[in-house]
Amino acid sequence: MMRLALALLLSAPAFAEDSTEEPAVPQGDSVTGRKPPPLRGNIREDGTITPSAEEEMIGQYPARIARGAEMLNMDVEFVWECWQAMEGLYERDYAKSRATFAGIETRWRGSGVGPVGQALVWQALMLENFDFKYDAQYNSTFNRARQSMEQAMLSPGNEVWETFLLGALLGVDAIHKMRKEEFVTAINRGMEAMKYVALAGEMAPQFVDAQLGDGLWLYWRSVIALNTPGVPTFSDEREKGIEMMQLAQRESVFLRPAAGHALTYTWIEEGEMNRALGLATSLSRAYPNNIVNLQVLGRIQMYRRMYAESESTYKRVLAIDGNNERVHYYMQRLYLRWGKFDASIAHADKYLAFNLSDYQRAYSLYYKGNVYYKQKNWDEAEVAYKAAWRANKLKRAKAKLERIETRRAKEASEG
Numbered sequence: 001m002m003r004l005a006l007a008l009l010l011s012a013p014a015f016a017e018d019s020t021e022e023p024a025v026p027q028g029d030s031v032t033g034r035k036p037p038p039l040r041g042n043i044r045e046d047g048t049i050t051p052s053a054e055e056e057m058i059g060q061y062p063a064r065i066a067r068g069a070e071m072l073n074m075d076v077e078f079v080w081e082c083w084q085a086m087e088g089l090y091e092r093d094y095a096k097s098r099a100t101f102a103g104i105e106t107r108w109r110g111s112g113v114g115p116v117g118q119a120l121v122w123q124a125l126m127l128e129n130f131d132f133k134y135d136a137q138y139n140s141t142f143n144r145a146r147q148s149m150e151q152a153m154l155s156p157g158n159e160v161w162e163t164f165l166l167g168a169l170l171g172v173d174a175i176h177k178m179r180k181e182e183f184v185t186a187i188n189r190g191m192e193a194m195k196y197v198a199l200a201g202e203m204a205p206q207f208v209d210a211q212l213g214d215g216l217w218l219y220w221r222s223v224i225a226l227n228t229p230g231v232p233t234f235s236d237e238r239e240k241g242i243e244m245m246q247l248a249q250r251e252s253v254f255l256r257p258a259a260g261h262a263l264t265y266t267w268i269e270e271g272e273m274n275r276a277l278g279l280a281t282s283l284s285r286a287y288p289n290n291i292v293n294l295q296v297l298g299r300i301q302m303y304r305r306m307y308a309e310s311e312s313t314y315k316r317v318l319a320i321d322g323n324n325e326r327v328h329y330y331m332q333r334l335y336l337r338w339g340k341f342d343a344s345i346a347h348a349d350k351y352l353a354f355n356l357s358d359y360q361r362a363y364s365l366y367y368k369g370n371v372y373y374k375q376k377n378w379d380e381a382e383v384a385y386k387a388a389w390r391a392n393k394l395k396r397a398k399a400k401l402e403r404i405e406t407r408r409a410k411e412a413s414e415g
């Protein structure tokens with residue numbers, strides 16, 4: 001359930017977004033444990049999904065679920081319902097996910113799962129637009145979820161799961177703070193989260209899901225420490241973090257798609273675009289309506305100059321959710337690189353019409369200025385860059401303003 005999975009994975013540190021200018025209700029028996037659909041197999045880095053013995057049944061449950069229940073010393077039906085709630089998040093069936101989480105809370109009173117699930121849904125909705133639109137709802141739900149998990153841990157039973165889930169919840173909040181560029185707070189919250197996750201791993205060493213949180217923590221902590229002045233210095237443990245994420249991708253109970261998505265962001269950060277493309281493509285086949293993954297896939301395709309494919313991916317996002325805002329920013333950047341300047345301006349104007357953060361507005365204005373700059377329309381470019389600077393003191397916008405002055409002086413001397 002750990003959305004150290006869906007947020008960790010679906011989200012990455014804020015600087016990863018723009019760091020490189022170039023480079024429903026459950027249907028039928030869905031929560032009864034009867035007639036379960038086949039589980040998706042491993043998602044390989046070459047873009048294939050491999051079914052395997054994981055789809056075998058042990059009694060009436062998939063083998064992965066039955067073995068997970070044994071590892072956690074939990075009721076297999078409870079594990080099965082939690083797995084289905086997570087699948088609802090991956091599938092972008094938020095109505096199903098909410099209903100499943102609520103059903104779990106009703107049938108398994110005192111488990112603390114219900115509020116945790118609601119917090120994850122709010123995070124997923126915000127990640128689709130890379131915004132903080134539901135920040136108040138998330139913060140309120142997070143506080144209730146933490147209290148419910150701490151209360152659940154006072155009663156005997158399900159100790160491993162409850163310890164793990166509390167760590168996961170804290171990890172989600174750490175990533176939320178990281179996206180808001182509250183880096184020191186994020187690291188402190190992350191350290192708190194990892195204490196619980198590590199304890200869960202000690203209590204149940206075979207429960208590989210805990211490896212994802214540890215791997216994400218080690219990798220991104222190292223990246224932040226290496227790139228952010230004022231953040232405490234840590235040893236570079238990126239390689240170890242990647243190995244732990246890969247293990248979770250292969251063998252975890254709940255978090256295989258989450259681990260795959262986390263690795264996609266990791267390969268982008270590492271400059272391994274072929275590996276990032278393979279994983280994002282395979283995830284799009286397994287979960288075709290997952291908007292966050294589609295937006296990442298479109299960016300990777302854009303970076304690799306697969307412009308037509310990127311355009312198709314972004315149009316898929318709009319077909320799924322015509323109200324999605326963030327996709328217009330990505331399409332603005334795509335058409336800029338593709339040389340389709342009128343289309344880039346059109347999507348920039350659509351995006352800028354929304355209620356954006358200063359950070360988002362600044363970057364969109366900057367790339368809008370780049371269109372005019374490429375067209376040598378210095379006046380319009382200057383207007384856009386100045387607006388980007390006013391919005392969020394974007395340094396690259398100020399650098400472009402200085403270039404414009406240099407170009408104008410050169411043209412005047414030549415004229």
